[in-house]
Amino acid sequence: MRARWVAALGAAWGLVLAGAGGVAWATDPVPLGAGRVVDQVDALGGQLNAVEDRLEELFDDTGIDLYVVYVDEFTNPSDRQEWADQVALDNGLGATQYLLAVATEGRQYYISADTEGPISGDQLDAIEQSIRPQLSDGDYAAAAIAAADGFETAAGGGQPGESGGGGFLGGLLIFLVIAAAIAVVVWLVVRTRRKKQGAAGSGTAQPPVETxxxxxLARRASSALVEMDDAVRTSEQELGFARAQFGDAATQEFAQALETAKANLNEAFTLKQKLDDGVEDTEEETRAWNAQILQLCGQASDELDEKAAAFDELRKLEQNAPEALARVQEARAKAAASIEASAAELARLSTTYAPEALSTVADNPEQARDRIAFADEQLAEAQTAIGAGDGGRAAVSIRAAEESVSQAVLLQEAITKVGTDLADAEKNAAALIAELEQDMATAAALPDADGRVAGVVASTRQQVDAARQGLSGNAKRPIATLQTLEAANTAIDGVVQGVRDAAAQEQRNRQMLGQLMMQAQAQVSAAEDYITARRGAVGAEARTRLAEAGASLVRAQQLQASDAAQALQFAQRADQLAGQAIRSAQNDVGAFSGGGMLGAPSAGSGGGGGGMLGAVLGGIVINSLLSGGGGRSSGGLSGGLGGMLGGGGGRGRSGGGFRPGSFGGGGTRGRRGGGRF
Incomplete structure (x- = not known):
C-alpha cells in the first residue's frame, strides 16, 4: 500500500459521539488516515478489512485511488458536495484519487472527483446510482465494494460513452440567439419604457417585500441579480463602443454611473454568496439579505437609467445607422478573418495537451463561426432596413451584430489565453519539481525514528515521477500536474520547514504564492470569458461565484506584498470559487440546451439560425418586452427577463454535453451528484 501524508489522526472522537444516546452528531470535514477508509460510525462493523482490501486491489489494477468516509451528518459545510470536496482538498487528493462520502444518519452520499480525472461525469453518475440500493439497505460495505467495482469497470471503458453533441450544439446556437437578444434589447427596453412612462414613471408596482x-422573495432576488448583471455587462460593452466612436469626454457621466452600479451589484453578489454558503441562515437573515439584494439591484438600475437618456442621445443608432453598419461590417471582417488562425492554434495545442486541458475552449472556433453567421444575418437585415428607411429596425440588427462579433473575438482570444496559461503552468511545474528534489534530499538526511519522513519522501518521489510523465508526450496536463505537485509540496514542507531559516521559508512562501496567484488569475479569467460569451443561459449562482472569486483575487493581490500567508488563502479561495462558477455555468448551459421554451430547434425548424432568430428576436423578445412585458418597474427589477433566460441560480445537473470542469483542465472539484438514499 502506498504511503500517504496526512494530518494528525482524528477519527476516534466520532465513534464516542456516535454512541451517545442515539443522537445524530454533526461532523465537520475529517482528516484521512493511512488507510483508505475512515469509519467514524462503525458502519462497516467487521468488514473493514474486506473493504480496504478491495480498494487496494482497485488501485493495483487501475491506478485509481478510492477513499471512503462514513460519518453521521455532514456539517460545516452541510452541503454533501461541499463537505466531500473540502475533505478531498484538505487531504490533497489528486486527479486519480476519488472520495465517496456517506452520512449514515443524514442519509446522503456523494463522490468527490477531480475534473482532470480519468472517470467521466456520466460514469460517476452511473457509479452513484449503482450503489444507492446497498446504501438504502444499510449494507455500507457492499456499497463501497460496488463503488470499487464501478470504478474498475469505468477505468476499462465499460461505462456508457459521452452523449452526442448535436442536441447540445443546437441548443447552444439558440441560447447564442438569446444572449445576443439580451444585448439588443436591454437598452432598447429601458429607453422605450422610459419614453412611455415619462419622468414620473408608471406601470404596475411590485408588491411590497413584506407581503x-x-x-x-429569494426567486425575485436571484432574477434581479441575473438581469442586473446582464445590464451591467451590456453597459460595459456599450460604453466601450461609444468611447471608441465618440471619445471619453462624451461618455464620462455614464461611466461614473456604471461604476456606482457595479459597486452595488458586487455588494449584492456578496450577500448572495452568504445565502449560498454552508452556514445555515435564520429566516430573518434570509429575508433581510434577499430584500437587500433587491434594493441594491434597484439602486444600480436607477443609477444607469438616470444617465441613460443622455447616453441614448449619444448613440442615436437610428440616425447614424449607415455609419454604424459600416463600422460593424469592418469589425466583422477582422473577426472572421482570424477564426481559421484561432482554429489552427487550437489544433496545435491539441497535439501537445490532453483534451481535458482544453475542455473550456474545445468548441470555440465553431462557436465563433456561429456568431459570425449570426452577425451576417443581422447585418443583411440592417442593410435592408436602411434601404427601407426603417432606422429603428436597422439599429436593433446592428446592435445584435455588434454583440455577436464581440463574442466571436472573445472566443478566439480565450484560446490564446489557455495556451499561455498552460505554458506558464509547465514552467512552474518544472521549477517546483526541482525544488521538491532538493526538499527530498534535505528530508532524507533528517532523523526518522518512526519512519514518517521516509514515508513522506517516498510519496513525494511517486508524485514527482508521475508529474514528469504528465509533462511529457503529446497529452500533457500541466495545470493538473502543478496542482498535484503543490499538494506534495505542502506535505513535505511539514517535514523540512523546521530546518529552514526564516528567510528561506519566507522566500518559499512567496514563490508558492506566485504560482497560486497565476493559477487563480487564469481560473477567474476563464470563468469570466465563459460566462460572458454564454450569459443568456447562465443563472445567479455562477455569477455570484465569479463575483466572489474576483473579490478574493483582488484581496490576494492587495495582501501579496504585506502578508503572504493570508494572500495565499485568498488566492486559493479565488481559484476554488472560479472553478465553481465555471461548473455552475456549464450546468446552466447544459440544462438550457435540454429543451423547453428556448431549447434546441425541432426537426422541422429548418436547421439554420435564421428562422428561429426571427421568431425569437422579432416575436418573443422585442414585441413582448417593448410592449411592457418584462421591463423594469419602480420596485426594482422584474423577474421577467431573468426568469425567462434561466436565471435564479439553477442547481440542476447538466443533462449532457460538457462535463463540468475547470479552466484549461486545471483540475477542480465540485461536480453535481450524489443524493439521498
Missing part, C-alpha cells in the same frame, strides 16, 4: 413569502 412576499421567503421562497418568492
Amino acid at each position: 412576499l413569502d421567503t421562497k418568492e
